Amino acid sequence: MNLFAEIRDLVVDCLAAMQSEGTLPGGLDFGNVSVEPPRDAGHGDMATNAAMVLARPAGLKPRDIAQALAERMAGDPRIAAVEVAGPGFLNLRLAPTVWQGVLASILAEGEAFGRSDMGRGQKVNVEYVSANPTGPLHVGHTRGAVFGDALASLLAYCGHDVTREYYINDGGAQVDVLARSVYLRYLEALGREVAFEDGTYPGDYLIPLGKQLADKVGNAWVGQPEAVWLAEAREFSTGAMMDLIRSDLAALGIRMDVFFSERSLYGTGRIEAAIDALRARGLIYRGVLEPPKGKVPEDWEPREQTLFKSTEHGDDVDRPIMKSDGGWTYFAPDIAYHYDKICRGFDALIDVFGADHGGYVKRMKAAVSALGDGRVPLDIKLTQLVKLWKDGEPFKMSKRAGTFVTLRDVVDQVGPDATRFHMLTRKNDAPLDFDFARVLEQSRENPVFYVQYAHARVMSVLRKAAEAGIAADDATLAGAELARIDDGAELAVARKLAEWPRLVEIAARTHEPHRVAFYLYELAGDFHALWNRGNDQPGLRFLQEGDIATSQAKLALARAVSVVISAGLGILGVTPAQEMR
RNA sequence: GGUCCCGUAGCUCAGCUGGAUAGAGUGUUCGCCUCCGAAGCGAAAGGCCACAGGUUCGAAUCCUGUCGGGACCGCCA
Incomplete structure (x- = not known):
C-alpha cells in the first residue's frame, strides 16, 4: 500500500x-x-x-x-x-485516521507492507563480485558483493524475478599463473626448493593446495613440462579457489544462483556465435585504430585488427575483439557472456563492477545494445574504493607487505551484519571509509548500531508488555483502538512509516539500495525521539499502566516500526537485533 | 590528450523522474538524569550547493564550458 x-x-x-x-x-x-x-x-x-x-x-x-x-x-x-x-x-x-490506517496495514500485511509489484513479469540478472578465481576476496570485493546482493534483494522485493550471478574469469592467462603458482607450492610440499618470480602469486593461501596436489599425484609432475600438468593443475586450482570464494560469500550471507564460467565459452562455438551475431548486424570489420591521443605508448605501431564497431552504439572508439595472434581479446568472451544473458531471456541486465573498470562501461553497453537490438537495458553500477581505517589511522593495503585485508578478516572482526550495513551507508559511486572501531561503536554516529537499537527497543517493550500480561501479538495490535494514536510525535513516526513503500520504489528504480539504509536511519531517529519524549511526558510511553487499550494502540505503533525496520534490514541482508548485548 | 565518477555547513555525507525558506550526523554553544525509559533527547549557530553561461513558471538536480580531486585509457585480465 x-x-x-x-x-x-x-x-x-x-x-x-x-x-x-x-x-x-x-x-x-x-x-x-x-x-x-x-x-x-x-x-x-x-x-x-x-x-x-x-x-x-x-x-x-x-x-x-x-x-x-x-x-x-x-x-x-x-x-x-x-x-x-x-x-x-x-x-x-x-486526517489522523489515514495515519492510523497505515499502522493497521503494516500490522496486517507484515513485511509485505512495502512490497511493490513494479517488477512483475520482469526477469532481471544481477551480476556482481565476479572476482578472478586466483585468491580470497578482499575488502574491495566486499563492497561490490554487499551492494549487488542488496540490490538483488531490493528488486526481488519489488516483484522482479531476480537471478544472482557470478562470472568466473577462468579463461585468461591469470588462471595459468595461478596453476603455475600452485605447482610451485606442490614442489615445495615435496621438499623442493622453489623461487617465486614475478608473475606468480606468492600468497600463503596456496600452500594447502600444493600439499593437496602432492597427496593426489605424488611425484608424477616433478620435472615435467607444463604440457603434462598445466591443464589439470589449473582445473584443480580454480576449483579450490572458487570453493574458497563461495565460502567467503557464504560468510557474508550471499548465495549466488548461477556461477558462469568464462572457460565454458571457449571451444564451444559460443564466442564465435556472439561475434557472428554482431557481424550479422554489420558491426565487425578489419581495421586499424588510431593511437590513443595525448599519451602515446612508446611501442605503439599501427596494426590491422578485427574490430567491433562499438561507436555505432555510443562508444568513443571501436574495440578490438581479436589479437594479432588470432586469439580473442578479453572483450570477446565478455560479449559472448552478455549475449548469453540476453539469450536467456532477461528483460534487464545489471553489472556491478569496481570503479577501476569504469573504462569498460561504454563498450559493454554498446555490445548489449547491439546484441539486444536496444531492447535489453544494461545498467552498470560502479562501486568506489573502500578506505580502511584502524585506530584513527588510514590503513594501507599491500599484497607485498602482507597487510592484505580479506573479506574474511572483516567479517570475523565485525560480523556480517555490521559489515553489510556499513557498506551501504554511502552511495555506490562515493568512496567509503571503513573504520573497524567505528563500525562496532555503540553510538548514534554509527548507523548500524542506531538502527539495530531501535528494533531492539521495540522487542524489549513487547517483552515488557508480555510480562505485564498485555496481549501484544500482531493480530491483537492490528485491532487496537488506533484512534488513541493522536500525538504529533506519534503521528510523525506513522508519517515516516507511510513513506516506506514509496522509498522502496524509488530505490529500486534508481538501483540504489543505500537509500534503504538512510531511510532506516531516519526512521530510527524519529522513533528514538518519540521514545525519549516519554521521559518528560509519561503519556507518550508505550506502556500505560492500568490502560490496556491505550497501551495496545501505542504498542501497535512500536510494532509497526519494527516491522518496517525488519523488512528494510531484510533487504540489506542484515538480521534485526532482538536485544543489544 | 580522451572517457567516466566526484565537488553541498568546520568535518563526514544525504538530497526523491526539476519544486517552496537546501537537510542529517559530527564538531561548537546552551538546556535536560536525587525517581520512573539518558549507550540518549531538545534548542541555537553554521551555506555564493566549485565557477560561468543556458533550458523554464521554477535548477544543487538537466545541457554547455571552465577550474579542482580521483579512476581508467591499443593485443595484459
Missing part, C-alpha cells in the same frame, strides 16, 4: 472530474502530476504540483487551477486540510 500513490490517484480523479464539468480542458497529460512529501514539514503532509504542470497546457493560471482542485479535494474524507501555497502548490494535510 503506497499512500502517496493513493493520494495521487485522488488528485487525478479530481482533475478528471474537473474536465468533465468543464473547469479544465480535455486532452491533458497527467503524467507529470506528482504527489510528494514536502521538504518542509510545516507545509503539510503531502504536496502536489498538479496546478503548475497543467497551467500552460490548459491555458489557465496555476493558482486558479489549484483553487478549483483544492475545493474538490477537500470533499474527500482522507483530506483534513488543503491550501494553495507558493506559486501554485497544493499542500495537503491528511
Whole structure:
C-alpha cells in the first residue's frame, strides 16, 4: 500500500472530474502530476504540483487551477486540510485516521507492507563480485558483493524475478599463473626448493593446495613440462579457489544462483556465435585504430585488427575483439557472456563492477545494445574504493607487505551484519571509509548500531508488555483502538512509516539500495525521539499502566516500526537485533 | 590528450523522474538524569550547493564550458 500513490490517484480523479464539468480542458497529460512529501514539514503532509504542470497546457493560471482542485479535494474524507501555497502548490494535510490506517496495514500485511509489484513479469540478472578465481576476496570485493546482493534483494522485493550471478574469469592467462603458482607450492610440499618470480602469486593461501596436489599425484609432475600438468593443475586450482570464494560469500550471507564460467565459452562455438551475431548486424570489420591521443605508448605501431564497431552504439572508439595472434581479446568472451544473458531471456541486465573498470562501461553497453537490438537495458553500477581505517589511522593495503585485508578478516572482526550495513551507508559511486572501531561503536554516529537499537527497543517493550500480561501479538495490535494514536510525535513516526513503500520504489528504480539504509536511519531517529519524549511526558510511553487499550494502540505503533525496520534490514541482508548485548 | 565518477555547513555525507525558506550526523554553544525509559533527547549557530553561461513558471538536480580531486585509457585480465 503506497499512500502517496493513493493520494495521487485522488488528485487525478479530481482533475478528471474537473474536465468533465468543464473547469479544465480535455486532452491533458497527467503524467507529470506528482504527489510528494514536502521538504518542509510545516507545509503539510503531502504536496502536489498538479496546478503548475497543467497551467500552460490548459491555458489557465496555476493558482486558479489549484483553487478549483483544492475545493474538490477537500470533499474527500482522507483530506483534513488543503491550501494553495507558493506559486501554485497544493499542500495537503491528511486526517489522523489515514495515519492510523497505515499502522493497521503494516500490522496486517507484515513485511509485505512495502512490497511493490513494479517488477512483475520482469526477469532481471544481477551480476556482481565476479572476482578472478586466483585468491580470497578482499575488502574491495566486499563492497561490490554487499551492494549487488542488496540490490538483488531490493528488486526481488519489488516483484522482479531476480537471478544472482557470478562470472568466473577462468579463461585468461591469470588462471595459468595461478596453476603455475600452485605447482610451485606442490614442489615445495615435496621438499623442493622453489623461487617465486614475478608473475606468480606468492600468497600463503596456496600452500594447502600444493600439499593437496602432492597427496593426489605424488611425484608424477616433478620435472615435467607444463604440457603434462598445466591443464589439470589449473582445473584443480580454480576449483579450490572458487570453493574458497563461495565460502567467503557464504560468510557474508550471499548465495549466488548461477556461477558462469568464462572457460565454458571457449571451444564451444559460443564466442564465435556472439561475434557472428554482431557481424550479422554489420558491426565487425578489419581495421586499424588510431593511437590513443595525448599519451602515446612508446611501442605503439599501427596494426590491422578485427574490430567491433562499438561507436555505432555510443562508444568513443571501436574495440578490438581479436589479437594479432588470432586469439580473442578479453572483450570477446565478455560479449559472448552478455549475449548469453540476453539469450536467456532477461528483460534487464545489471553489472556491478569496481570503479577501476569504469573504462569498460561504454563498450559493454554498446555490445548489449547491439546484441539486444536496444531492447535489453544494461545498467552498470560502479562501486568506489573502500578506505580502511584502524585506530584513527588510514590503513594501507599491500599484497607485498602482507597487510592484505580479506573479506574474511572483516567479517570475523565485525560480523556480517555490521559489515553489510556499513557498506551501504554511502552511495555506490562515493568512496567509503571503513573504520573497524567505528563500525562496532555503540553510538548514534554509527548507523548500524542506531538502527539495530531501535528494533531492539521495540522487542524489549513487547517483552515488557508480555510480562505485564498485555496481549501484544500482531493480530491483537492490528485491532487496537488506533484512534488513541493522536500525538504529533506519534503521528510523525506513522508519517515516516507511510513513506516506506514509496522509498522502496524509488530505490529500486534508481538501483540504489543505500537509500534503504538512510531511510532506516531516519526512521530510527524519529522513533528514538518519540521514545525519549516519554521521559518528560509519561503519556507518550508505550506502556500505560492500568490502560490496556491505550497501551495496545501505542504498542501497535512500536510494532509497526519494527516491522518496517525488519523488512528494510531484510533487504540489506542484515538480521534485526532482538536485544543489544 | 580522451572517457567516466566526484565537488553541498568546520568535518563526514544525504538530497526523491526539476519544486517552496537546501537537510542529517559530527564538531561548537546552551538546556535536560536525587525517581520512573539518558549507550540518549531538545534548542541555537553554521551555506555564493566549485565557477560561468543556458533550458523554464521554477535548477544543487538537466545541457554547455571552465577550474579542482580521483579512476581508467591499443593485443595484459
